[in-house]
Amino acid sequence: MKKNKAPKNVFIEGAISPEKIATSIAHHQVKTNIGAHDIFLGQVRADVLDGKKVAAIDYSAYTEMANKTIDDIRESAFDKFDLTCAHIYHSMGKVKAGEICLFVFTSSAHRQMAFDSCQYMVEEIKYKAPIFGKEIFEDGEYVWKSNK
Amino acid sequence: MTIKIKFFGVLAGIASTNETSFEIPTETNSDAIKEHFESIFTGFKNQQYQLALNQQLLNANSKVGDGDEIAFLPPFAGG
Numbered sequence: 001m002k003k004n005k006a007p008k009n010v011f012i013e014g015a016i017s018p019e020k021i022a023t024s025i026a027h028h029q030v031k032t033n034i035g036a037h038d039i040f041l042g043q044v045r046a047d048v049l050d051g052k053k054v055a056a057i058d059y060s061a062y063t064e065m066a067n068k069t070i071d072d073i074r075e076s077a078f079d080k081f082d083l084t085c086a087h088i089y090h091s092m093g094k095v096k097a098g099e100i101c102l103f104v105f106t107s108s109a110h111r112q113m114a115f116d117s118c119q120y121m122v123e124e125i126k127y128k129a130p131i132f133g134k135e136i137f138e139d140g141e142y143v144w145k146s147n148k
Numbered sequence: 149m150t151i152k153i154k155f156f157g158v159l160a161g162i163a164s165t166n167e168t169s170f171e172i173p174t175e176t177n178s179d180a181i182k183e184h185f186e187s188i189f190t191g192f193k194n195q196q197y198q199l200a201l202n203q204q205l206l207n208a209n210s211k212v213g214d215g216d217e218i219a220f221l222p223p224f225a226g227g
Contacts, residue, residue, distance in 0.1 A: 066226075
Protein backbone atom coordinates (compact mmCIF):
# COMPACT_ATOMS: atom_id res chain seq x y z
CA MET A 1 0.00 0.00 0.00
CA LYS A 2 1.24 3.48 -0.89
CA LYS A 3 2.43 5.52 2.06
CA ASN A 4 0.96 8.98 2.40
CA LYS A 5 4.12 10.99 2.89
CA ALA A 6 6.56 13.04 0.86
CA PRO A 7 9.17 11.01 -1.03
CA LYS A 8 12.59 10.80 0.55
CA ASN A 9 15.37 12.77 -1.11
CA VAL A 10 17.70 10.19 -2.70
CA PHE A 11 20.25 12.72 -3.94
CA ILE A 12 23.67 13.22 -2.41
CA GLU A 13 25.95 16.04 -3.56
CA GLY A 14 29.00 14.57 -5.30
CA ALA A 15 30.27 11.00 -5.09
CA ILE A 16 28.83 8.41 -2.69
CA SER A 17 31.65 7.58 -0.30
CA PRO A 18 32.72 4.02 0.54
CA GLU A 19 32.32 5.09 4.21
CA LYS A 20 28.63 5.82 3.66
CA ILE A 21 28.18 2.36 2.17
CA ALA A 22 30.04 0.72 5.09
CA THR A 23 28.00 2.70 7.64
CA SER A 24 24.79 1.72 5.89
CA ILE A 25 25.75 -1.97 6.12
CA ALA A 26 26.64 -1.57 9.80
CA HIS A 27 23.23 -0.02 10.56
CA HIS A 28 21.56 -3.26 9.48
CA GLN A 29 23.36 -5.48 11.98
CA VAL A 30 20.59 -4.88 14.55
CA LYS A 31 17.98 -6.23 12.10
CA THR A 32 18.53 -9.91 12.76
CA ASN A 33 15.55 -11.07 10.67
CA ILE A 34 17.70 -10.22 7.61
CA GLY A 35 19.59 -13.15 6.10
CA ALA A 36 20.80 -11.60 2.84
CA HIS A 37 21.80 -8.22 1.49
CA ASP A 38 22.46 -7.29 -2.10
CA ILE A 39 24.23 -4.09 -3.11
CA PHE A 40 24.55 -2.47 -6.51
CA LEU A 41 27.12 0.28 -6.94
CA GLY A 42 27.15 2.33 -10.10
CA GLN A 43 30.60 3.72 -10.83
CA VAL A 44 31.57 6.45 -13.28
CA ARG A 45 33.44 4.85 -16.16
CA ALA A 46 36.29 6.59 -17.97
CA ASP A 47 34.84 5.90 -21.42
CA VAL A 48 36.87 6.99 -24.41
CA LEU A 49 34.79 8.80 -27.04
CA ASP A 50 36.43 10.00 -30.25
CA GLY A 51 39.82 9.58 -28.61
CA LYS A 52 38.91 11.66 -25.55
CA LYS A 53 38.65 10.19 -22.06
CA VAL A 54 35.73 10.93 -19.71
CA ALA A 55 37.05 12.48 -16.50
CA ALA A 56 33.73 12.93 -14.67
CA ILE A 57 29.96 12.98 -15.00
CA ASP A 58 28.03 16.02 -13.88
CA TYR A 59 24.57 14.82 -12.79
CA SER A 60 21.43 16.93 -12.75
CA ALA A 61 17.81 15.90 -12.32
CA TYR A 62 14.20 16.92 -12.33
CA THR A 63 14.54 16.48 -8.61
CA GLU A 64 10.91 16.43 -7.49
CA MET A 65 9.88 13.99 -10.21
CA ALA A 66 12.99 11.82 -9.76
CA ASN A 67 12.42 11.51 -6.01
CA LYS A 68 8.77 10.65 -6.58
CA THR A 69 9.60 8.15 -9.34
CA ILE A 70 12.28 6.45 -7.24
CA ASP A 71 9.93 6.35 -4.24
CA ASP A 72 7.32 4.65 -6.44
CA ILE A 73 9.95 2.17 -7.68
CA ARG A 74 10.94 1.37 -4.09
CA GLU A 75 7.30 0.92 -3.06
CA SER A 76 6.66 -1.35 -6.03
CA ALA A 77 9.71 -3.43 -5.04
CA PHE A 78 8.14 -3.96 -1.59
CA ASP A 79 4.92 -5.07 -3.33
CA LYS A 80 6.72 -7.49 -5.66
CA PHE A 81 9.37 -8.96 -3.37
CA ASP A 82 9.56 -10.12 0.23
CA LEU A 83 11.88 -7.35 1.40
CA THR A 84 12.98 -6.21 4.83
CA CYS A 85 14.76 -3.01 3.73
CA ALA A 86 15.55 -1.10 0.56
CA HIS A 87 17.70 2.01 0.24
CA ILE A 88 18.58 4.07 -2.82
CA TYR A 89 21.05 6.96 -3.15
CA HIS A 90 22.10 8.78 -6.31
CA SER A 91 24.72 11.45 -6.83
CA MET A 92 23.98 15.00 -7.88
CA GLY A 93 26.65 17.24 -9.38
CA LYS A 94 30.13 16.17 -10.35
CA VAL A 95 31.39 12.61 -9.82
CA LYS A 96 34.88 11.72 -11.03
CA ALA A 97 35.71 8.54 -12.99
CA GLY A 98 36.14 5.67 -10.54
CA GLU A 99 33.79 7.16 -7.96
CA ILE A 100 30.37 5.81 -6.99
CA CYS A 101 27.24 7.54 -8.30
CA LEU A 102 24.46 5.04 -7.47
CA PHE A 103 23.99 2.91 -4.34
CA VAL A 104 21.08 0.47 -4.21
CA PHE A 105 20.89 -1.72 -1.12
CA THR A 106 18.28 -4.43 -0.57
CA SER A 107 17.84 -6.74 2.39
CA SER A 108 15.66 -9.79 2.81
CA ALA A 109 15.41 -13.03 4.78
CA HIS A 110 16.86 -14.98 1.82
CA ARG A 111 19.23 -14.24 -1.03
CA GLN A 112 16.97 -14.60 -4.07
CA MET A 113 14.63 -11.79 -3.01
CA ALA A 114 17.62 -9.54 -2.25
CA PHE A 115 19.18 -10.26 -5.69
CA ASP A 116 15.97 -9.94 -7.68
CA SER A 117 14.72 -6.77 -6.00
CA CYS A 118 18.09 -5.06 -6.33
CA GLN A 119 18.27 -5.79 -10.06
CA TYR A 120 14.65 -4.72 -10.51
CA MET A 121 15.20 -1.36 -8.81
CA VAL A 122 18.44 -0.58 -10.66
CA GLU A 123 16.82 -1.27 -14.04
CA GLU A 124 13.74 0.77 -13.16
CA ILE A 125 15.82 3.73 -11.92
CA LYS A 126 17.88 3.76 -15.12
CA TYR A 127 14.78 3.56 -17.30
CA LYS A 128 12.32 5.82 -15.45
CA ALA A 129 14.07 8.38 -13.24
CA PRO A 130 14.59 11.81 -14.89
CA ILE A 131 18.29 12.08 -14.14
CA PHE A 132 20.68 13.60 -16.68
CA GLY A 133 24.43 13.24 -17.01
CA LYS A 134 26.98 15.40 -18.71
CA GLU A 135 30.14 13.41 -19.51
CA ILE A 136 33.04 15.81 -19.04
CA PHE A 137 36.29 15.03 -20.85
CA GLU A 138 39.77 15.70 -19.56
CA ASP A 139 39.98 18.79 -21.83
CA GLY A 140 36.79 20.26 -20.30
CA GLU A 141 34.53 19.59 -23.28
CA TYR A 142 31.41 17.50 -22.70
CA VAL A 143 28.65 15.36 -24.21
CA TRP A 144 25.25 14.46 -22.76
CA LYS A 145 25.02 10.81 -21.74
CA SER A 146 22.05 8.58 -22.53
CA ASN A 147 21.26 5.23 -20.88
CA LYS A 148 21.31 2.28 -23.24
CA MET B 149 -3.53 31.40 -17.74
CA THR B 150 0.06 30.57 -16.79
CA ILE B 151 1.87 27.31 -17.45
CA LYS B 152 5.21 26.63 -15.83
CA ILE B 153 7.82 25.25 -18.22
CA LYS B 154 11.01 23.44 -17.21
CA PHE B 155 13.95 22.41 -19.40
CA PHE B 156 16.60 19.85 -18.48
CA GLY B 157 19.96 18.62 -19.71
CA VAL B 158 20.84 19.39 -23.30
CA LEU B 159 17.51 21.20 -23.76
CA ALA B 160 18.25 23.66 -20.93
CA GLY B 161 21.51 24.40 -22.74
CA ILE B 162 19.74 25.07 -26.04
CA ALA B 163 17.12 27.27 -24.34
CA SER B 164 19.78 28.97 -22.17
CA THR B 165 17.42 28.64 -19.20
CA ASN B 166 16.05 25.96 -16.87
CA GLU B 167 12.66 27.49 -16.46
CA THR B 168 10.16 29.85 -18.05
CA SER B 169 6.43 30.42 -18.11
CA PHE B 170 3.94 30.28 -20.93
CA GLU B 171 1.01 32.70 -20.91
CA ILE B 172 -2.07 31.84 -22.95
CA PRO B 173 -5.68 33.02 -22.87
CA THR B 174 -7.32 29.59 -22.96
CA GLU B 175 -6.63 25.96 -22.09
CA THR B 176 -4.12 24.35 -24.42
CA ASN B 177 -2.53 20.94 -24.95
CA SER B 178 0.92 19.41 -24.74
CA ASP B 179 1.38 19.13 -28.52
CA ALA B 180 0.74 22.88 -28.91
CA ILE B 181 3.26 23.69 -26.17
CA LYS B 182 5.85 21.42 -27.79
CA GLU B 183 5.28 23.09 -31.16
CA HIS B 184 5.50 26.56 -29.60
CA PHE B 185 8.87 25.90 -27.96
CA GLU B 186 10.26 24.06 -30.98
CA SER B 187 9.53 27.22 -33.00
CA ILE B 188 11.42 29.37 -30.47
CA PHE B 189 14.29 26.95 -29.79
CA THR B 190 14.73 25.33 -33.19
CA GLY B 191 17.54 23.11 -31.89
CA PHE B 192 14.91 21.12 -29.95
CA LYS B 193 13.83 19.51 -33.23
CA ASN B 194 17.17 17.73 -33.51
CA GLN B 195 16.93 16.28 -30.01
CA GLN B 196 15.18 13.26 -28.59
CA TYR B 197 12.98 14.23 -25.66
CA GLN B 198 9.71 13.53 -23.93
CA LEU B 199 7.31 15.72 -21.97
CA ALA B 200 6.07 15.37 -18.43
CA LEU B 201 2.88 17.04 -17.20
CA ASN B 202 2.92 17.69 -13.47
CA GLN B 203 5.74 15.17 -13.06
CA GLN B 204 4.02 12.39 -15.03
CA LEU B 205 5.47 11.30 -18.37
CA LEU B 206 3.09 11.88 -21.28
CA ASN B 207 2.54 9.28 -23.97
CA ALA B 208 -0.25 11.13 -25.77
CA ASN B 209 -1.41 14.68 -26.35
CA SER B 210 -2.95 15.99 -23.11
CA LYS B 211 -4.90 19.02 -21.95
CA VAL B 212 -2.84 21.60 -20.11
CA GLY B 213 -4.37 24.32 -17.96
CA ASP B 214 -3.60 27.12 -15.52
CA GLY B 215 -0.92 26.27 -12.97
CA ASP B 216 0.19 23.10 -14.71
CA GLU B 217 3.87 22.30 -15.10
CA ILE B 218 5.35 20.95 -18.32
CA ALA B 219 8.89 19.57 -18.32
CA PHE B 220 11.01 18.91 -21.41
CA LEU B 221 13.07 15.80 -20.61
CA PRO B 222 15.98 14.55 -22.73
CA PRO B 223 17.11 10.89 -22.47
CA PHE B 224 17.74 9.70 -18.92
CA ALA B 225 21.25 8.88 -17.77
CA GLY B 226 20.92 7.92 -14.11
CA GLY B 227 23.17 5.34 -12.52
